[in-house]
Amino acid sequence: MRKFARITGIVLLNIIVIAVLLEILLRLTAPILPGSAGVAARWVTTGKPFAQDWTPAWQQNRDHYWALRPNLDNVLQYGSPTVSFRLSTAELWEGGGIGFRATVPIDYEVHSVVVGDSFGMCFTERADCWVEQLAGNLGQNIVNLSQPVTGTSSHLRILRDFGQPLQPPLVIWQFFGNDFNDDYGLAVFREEIESLEDEADTVQSTEARAWTALYAVLETLITGRFSGVPDSEAAFIKPYRATYGDNNENVLQFGGAYELQALDMSREQNQIGYALSQDSFAEAQNLVSTWDGELVVVIIPTREEVYADITIPMMGETEIARLQSARDAMHTICNEVELHCFDLYDTFQEYAQNGEALYYADDMHLNPYGNAVLAEALAIWLHDNDIVSANDG
Numbered sequence: 001m002r003k004f005a006r007i008t009g010i011v012l013l014n015i016i017v018i019a020v021l022l023e024i025l026l027r028l029t030a031p032i033l034p035g036s037a038g039v040a041a042r043w044v045t046t047g048k049p050f051a052q053d054w055t056p057a058w059q060q061n062r063d064h065y066w067a068l069r070p071n072l073d074n075v076l077q078y079g080s081p082t083v084s085f086r087l088s089t090a091e092l093w094e095g096g097g098i099g100f101r102a103t104v105p106i107d108y109e110v111h112s113v114v115v116g117d118s119f120g121m122c123f124t125e126r127a128d129c130w131v132e133q134l135a136g137n138l139g140q141n142i143v144n145l146s147q148p149v150t151g152t153s154s155h156l157r158i159l160r161d162f163g164q165p166l167q168p169p170l171v172i173w174q175f176f177g178n179d180f181n182d183d184y185g186l187a188v189f190r191e192e193i194e195s196l197e198d199e200a201d202t203v204q205s206t207e208a209r210a211w212t213a214l215y216a217v218l219e220t221l222i223t224g225r226f227s228g229v230p231d232s233e234a235a236f237i238k239p240y241r242a243t244y245g246d247n248n249e250n251v252l253q254f255g256g257a258y259e260l261q262a263l264d265m266s267r268e269q270n271q272i273g274y275a276l277s278q279d280s281f282a283e284a285q286n287l288v289s290t291w292d293g294e295l296v297v298v299i300i301p302t303r304e305e306v307y308a309d310i311t312i313p314m315m316g317e318t319e320i321a322r323l324q325s326a327r328d329a330m331h332t333i334c335n336e337v338e339l340h341c342f343d344l345y346d347t348f349q350e351y352a353q354n355g356e357a358l359y360y361a362d363d364m365h366l367n368p369y370g371n372a373v374l375a376e377a378l379a380i381w382l383h384d385n386d387i388v389s390a391n392d393g
Contacts, residue, residue, distance in 0.1 A: 023214045039081040044213045049081035057087050058148050061098070063157050065186040066149035068121070070099035079123035080363035086125060092143075092162055101126055102143050106166065111140035113163045115155040116174025117182070119300050119365060120146025128368035133375035134172075138388055146174065151182030152277035156284050167291045170387065172378075173284070174298050177263040177326030180273035187276060196269055238362060240314045244307070245355040253362045254304050255315050263302065265325035274329055281337045294387055298378060299330055299343040300366070303359040306348045340385070347377045 027045050031052075039049045054076045061067035072089040079085070089099025092106060101121055114120050114131050121144070122129030135142040143166065145158050155173065163171060187193045238253035264270060281297075288295040302323045304311045312320055327343070334341035348358055351373055358370030366374065382388040 019214060023212055027213050040213075044211055050078050051081075051084075052076060054078055057089065057099070060189075062190060064098075064147055064150050064154035065182060065189055067147050068099035068101075070097065072099060077123075079365055080360065083123060083360050083363045083365070085123060088126070096162070098147070098158075098162075100143070100145055100162075101129070101131075102145070106143065108141050110143055110166045110168050111138070112142045112170040112172055113159070113166060113168045114142060114144045114146055114172045114174060115159050115163065116146040116172075116298075117150045117155075117176055117179065118146070118148035119176050120144065120174035121148050122146075122371060123360075123363065123365040124368050124371055128371055130366070130371040130375040130378070133372055134378055137375055137379040138382070140388075142172075143168070149182065151179040151184075151186060151273065152280040153183045153186050155179075156280040156287075159284055160287060164287065164291070167293070169293055170382075171284075171288050171293055171295045172298060173295060174300065175330055176300050177302060177323065177330070178259070180265070180270045180277055180326060180329065181262040183273035183276040183280070184269045185273075187272070193272065196272075240311070242310045242314065244310055245357070250355065250357040251361040252303065252307055252310060252357075252359075254307070254311055255319065256364070259302060259304070259364060260319060260322055263326035264322040265329050266322070270326070274333075278333050278337065281333055281339060285337055285339065295339065296382070296387060297330075297334065297339050297341040298374075299327060299341060299345075300374075301327055301343070301345040301348060303364060305345060306352045306358065308349075309353070340387070342378065342381050344374060344377060347373065 057068050057072055057075060057077055058066040059069055068087075068089045070089055070091045072087060074086045074088050077085055077087045087101070089101060090104045091098070092100060092102065092104060112135075120131065122131065126132055129144070131142055131144045131146070143163075145162050147154065147158060150158075152175075159171065159173075184193075188195045238256045240255040241251065241253045244250050244252060261267065262270070265274065285295055304315065304320055304323050305327070308320060327345070331341070331343070333339065348370075351358055356369070358366060358373060360367050379388075
């Protein structure tokens with residue numbers, strides 16, 4: 001018994017020593033530790049999941065909710081802990097006050113402008129953004145006026161203030177389903193309407209739980225996720241995870257609470273945003289017609305809809321329908337306002353069913369390949385609908 005106790009003690013001591021050494025090693029290597037394990041280790045050690053310190057390029061703006069700061073030079077940005085890109089911005093003209101991912105000065109013929117949110121600005125390097133690729137595909141000059149964390153009301157103001165002076169023959173308006181929610185948020189921010197607070201809108205800001213880095217990494221490797229994320233970030237965590245592709249080489253994390261709230265058209269907040277958006281689209285249609293321009297709306301679906309074969313078995317049809325409700329609502333506006341709309345759902349589904357990754361694994365935005373697919377499909381659609389002639393590019 002004494003021998004057994006001595007051996008047990010030695011084993012336990014070794015386990016403790018190994019655990020302590022691993023904890024120290026993980027804390028020292030957390031900034032460079034790759035993948036989800038590194039993200040979990042950084043949550044514990046720094047309270048942030050990112051490998052490098054960074055400052056968001058966007059700041060609050062009364063007219064737009066958020067807008068890019070001007071005159072940024074190749075600054076690091078993150079879309080998620082594993083998605084990073086470099087961003088430079090410039091004012092279209094002195095005193096404009098807002099930064100754009102555009103080439104200035106605009107001393108060249110402008111064939112098109114793009115207004116939209118982060119899907120138009122692109123969470124990629126600028127060369128990989130669909131706007132830049134579309135310009136190359138068409139052989140045209142396109143000015144990207146997209147701003148992150150914005151909705152339709154903001155996009156109308158951007159078009160009026162920065163697009164109208166350019167008098168572009170074509171205005172491409174990028175839409176994503178959270179734009180209705182952003183319109184509601186902007187109206188509240190501008191104190192034009194009262195806030196409709198409910199439990200879904202209330203976020204508690206807390207620090208990450210005091211797990212050890214070793215525990216965090218082990219939990220992540222075993223379960224695929226780290227439970228110690230601060231409550232303030234919980235809405236953006238994707239609770240479901242699946243692999244797909246020929247050799248299951250692609251990962252899809254999905255079903256975040258934010259998207260399920262922001263795109264759910266049964267919520268009164270989003271219905272208020274819908275009414276504001278409808279008015280903005282009608283005004284935009286009239287505005288573009290004053291210089292005989294053409295307005296087209298590009299609708300980007302969610303990952304959950306595009307990869308429905310993967311997501312429905314795990315989330316259920318009801319949850320996917322909540323996300324789809326925003327895209328369906330946009331189609332209603334397209335019909336009622338008589339907008340020329342191009343929905344990428346069918347195109348994207350073809351690629352998804354072949355196991356190709358169009359979106360980032362843990363971020364709702366399009367990856368570089370998804371941007372390329374969008375640019376090619378939109379170029380074809382513009383040609384097929386005689387909006388851009390074959391002689392233009």
